[in-house]
Amino acid sequence: MELFIVSFASLLAGFVDSIVGGGGLILVPALFAVFPTAPPATLFGTNKGASVWGTAFATVQFSRRVEMRWAALLPAAAASFVAAFAGAWLVTVVSPAYLRKVLPGVLLAVLIYTLFKKELGRHHAPRFSGAKEAYLASAIGAVIGFYDGFFGPGTGSFLVFLFVRLLGYDFLSASASAKLINTTTNVASLVLFIAKGHIWWHFVLAMALANVAGSLLGTRLALKHGTGFVRLVFIGVVSALILKTGYDAFLR
Template sequence: MILTLATVCLAGFLAATVDAIAGGGGLISLPALLLAGIPPQLALGTNKFASTTASFNSSFTFARSGKVYFPLVKRQVLFTFLGACLGVWSVLHIGTDFLNKIVFFLILLVGIYTVVRKDLGMEDHFQGLKPSGTALGIVFAFVLGFYDGFFGPGTGSFLIFAFIALYGFDFVSASANAKVLNFTSNLASLLLFAWMGKIVYLYALPMALAMITGSRLGTRLAVGRGVSLVKPVFLTMSLLVAVKLVWQVLR
């Protein structure tokens, strides 16, 4: 029991470190809970509890570093939360299998585009917020909030890419803003899992502490090392999400 718990906490620490930098930490933390013998629904709820606390810590640290652009993000969080709630409600009534192939190709395209455009996200070209930019930000916040509640894989990658492609942020600033929205959609999902009693607190609480520590490390690395660290981690995690989706389809 103690060894299993220690393994889960270690996986949570690594997941949160990676997730704070470029997203995709669920590829590490969720399988660890499943390997510990926790049933899938309880593993999802337990992972969501721990990852939400970690994403809050990352969001807070990024905000203190000045990397979060609040004039935009403060308009997006409500729509992200509403989108996630609608997504969670929808997934209870609609199967998600058909999304696997679509999301795989989208993630793959994002990765290829990022590799081809070598200058993408390397410098911050953000020049201020226009009314059209605010409206567009609200739309993608709602859509990706819905997606995260409904399905989930690759949400962090899509958010980071959207902030870079639409506003000209560099990878670090994009990751910071994406983390705030990701925390918001995580919170919406967590509330539903908690209400349904799908959280194993024996694992969730120590894992949350480990993930908070990991998120602090990851955020500091992202802010300190900058784009030279965030971009390769972003590409790596995007590739792993694509591989995971292909494996699910083949299985």
């Protein structure tokens, strides 16, 4: 029964994550609810072991149908990998607890900005090219990669928002680009969790398969319905993140 519950949660997480990020909002609480006495690091490692496959498959699916600006994204992926590994290491020696009260406010600002800017992310009009785009994308990858390794909630949503706001991508292209960065940050964190033995391999296989299934379904819907659909899901996921992180920070 435990395997069924966490695998179903992984499927739902893969579905949401493939569209706009935020799958951890579903899978991580499910793992903590099913295994309340397990070490948190082991549950986080198991989450990464499953979710990395969904984001990787989503990246491949998006890359076949959406313009991927590889000259900017590959350096960004490399920067995010190094930064995420550094963040994951830092969290083993410094607590990120102080971020809990800041995060809901940051997410609320992102939501309000998106709601008021009706045309934000509706059209794909990259603002930069060449080295300038690569530098800016790498800066985004490094900052959010470090955040993902150190703390994590809302990583996918932050990536999508920054690619839209700073680079001029539409929501569909931003989501596709975010999947590549999120895959590399997941791999970086996973390497550290594996090295420290914080992963349940006997659960990961089934959860990974479920995550990929959900990811493929979510990617198909995103590609079918386009940037308007992704924008709506983005608003929904960020709203849910505000409620969840706000509850964790102030009411728990």
